[in-house]
Amino acid sequence: MTFKLATTAMVLLATAGTAHAEKIKFEYWYGLTGDLGAVVAETCNRFNASQDLYEAVCVGQDGYDKAVQNTIAAFRAGKHPTLLQSFDAGTADLMLSGEFYPVTQLMADTGVAVDWADYFPGIANYYSSTSGEFFSMPWNSSTPVYYFNKDHFAKAGITEAPITWEGMEEAFKALKASGQACGLAYAPSSWIDLEQFSMAHNVPVASNNNGYDGLDTELLFNTTLHVRYMEDVQRWLGEGYAMLRTQAAGKTARDSFVEGECSVFFSSIADHNTIHKLTPAFGWDVQIIPTYEGVERKNTVVGGASLWVLSGKTDDEYLAAANYLAFLATKEEQQFLLENSGYIPVTKSTYDALLAEGFYAKEPFINRDIAMKSLTWSEPTPLTRGIRLGGMIQIRAEWQAEVEAALAGQKTMQEALDTAVARGNDQLKRFAQTYAGKSFP
């Protein structure tokens, strides 16, 4: 620690020439809102209170997509922040723009130490180049799980929460036989149903190893196990094991779970804390997302967001930002984040320390580490490193609209997925054309 401070002081003197009486400020724009936004603001306060050289000026942008939109507009005007919290879907454009400062490089240049090897591979791979250089700093990370009503399961005679889809279907049948009208509260989610499903089953979403190996990528999800899964979902809805629960249909999946209407729903582990706060009047637990029998299960990948350092700032601002990022990587700050949200630790040392302290054995954190189990189930394969596609937001939207049409009986699931793929491929071609001659770093 003293060494770190000494280094920063030296760099500070070298870059600034004279000692500053005032703190060096840098701007940080973040997307999280509500309770989670308050946690972000609090980490800034904790940082600012912790030392007297730097000051983080943190500005909430009302949602991930707005944070990215606003930053692009500000960037074009040369008034962008030093640090941006960006979600996965905005990544491809940011990467190809080249207008970011890879965090590994930033830390090396500023002499601030971060132990990169300490990050979980399932998290690190998502945010780094093939050579292992981190582009952005993993911070608020999550992965999907399913939440189930223990009371309903007990009543239906289900002793163990299934981890295969075949077992899940048996569970649905048992639930229905026990008089439970709604087994699964289903809301189509490309992140869970398409992306994480494909990771866990080690099947591709797109060619070029899910886009990592080039821009001439084509979507493949209409040819994989994903089709069988979506057809199963459609059948479950038809046979009354599952019910569509979306905001537009009047009630979200989470609400109908918390009210005890439906027994199961799929969501991010980040919901764990919220469900505790909503205190449903029954026992509940979480389990990893199922896979089909006969498939060798692989790791899932992270969702959430990471912190990007943007180009065009002064050395002072970079130094301040580097210190802030190192601060967030500490065990205390990771613990602060996950105690106040449903997110997971991003480094092995923090996770091990928490396990040793018995953190995951006590309420309200019991079994929340099921997400870690899912993330670290296997070493990432070329298909489970993550997904790197341009126009990801539109590809997700195409998937969503087509699946909704199929579920409403307007077309078959295969037709829907074929259309989503064809339209998604147009997006990918367009993206490749926009960034002609460039490739992912």
Added chain:
Amino acid sequence: MMRRAYFKFSWIAAALLAPQLLIIFVFFYWPSAQALYWAFTLEQPWGGGNTWVGFDNFRKVLSDPYYWGSVRVSVIYALATTVLAMTMALVLAVFVDRQLAGYKAYRVAIIWPYAVAAPAVGLAFQFVFNPGAGIFSYINTIAPGWWDLSKYPWQAVTAIVVAGAWKQVAYSFVFFLAALQSIPRSLTEAAAMDGARPLRRMVDLQLPLLTPTFFFLLVINITDSFTDSFGIVDTLTGGGPFRATDLMVYKIYTDGFRGFDYSGAAAQSIILMLLVMALTFVQFRYVERRVHYT
């Protein structure tokens, strides 16, 4: 007779005009020119450069069946909200003009909705139309599953039309009321003495005298429903179910701002602009000449 001021020294005129021209240039022509340029290129969102692609963006948009679906629903939305809003506004304005009981309270209450922002209107109507908990959920207690915005496109379209019309009523109401009150009382009183009942006076006297206002509101309402509806769609239906309420302006918003497809959105903006211009032209060319009395 019109009076005109003449400036002997034209540089004074230029100096006086300059700020206005500058503002118009910076806030109208510059962005429009940029949109036009983007529509013919592929623009990188972070500003790393662009490639000239000619009419490709337009070709892509116009050959997309879903885009035509979006055009169709935009036209339906524009016509339906305009008819609904103007009819309701006229009826309400007539009530107030005839000084029925409590008309002063009406007058204030009806102007309020115009001050409500579109996304807030969408949110409010989300509660009204919610199939599980809203007022419309009572339908579902009689016929289970019949009202479901996430399943039936026509219901979702109805919902945004009603919400959009509700927002527009106030604006039209103010103009209709002003126009009604500017009709000399002596005219209506004379008609009444001749034995014309209220409906007859309305049809033969007031409506013809209202036509200029009617025309003005038609132009404003149609233009507005093409360009100012995305807040309602965003909060009420999100463009769904399966793109049924994906209005042109909402598609521009989602493609451009959410999807970072600046060029595709720019091309769509230009198509939308041309469409609104064409509609306005038609209205002025063929409707306006029938509404003024000289």
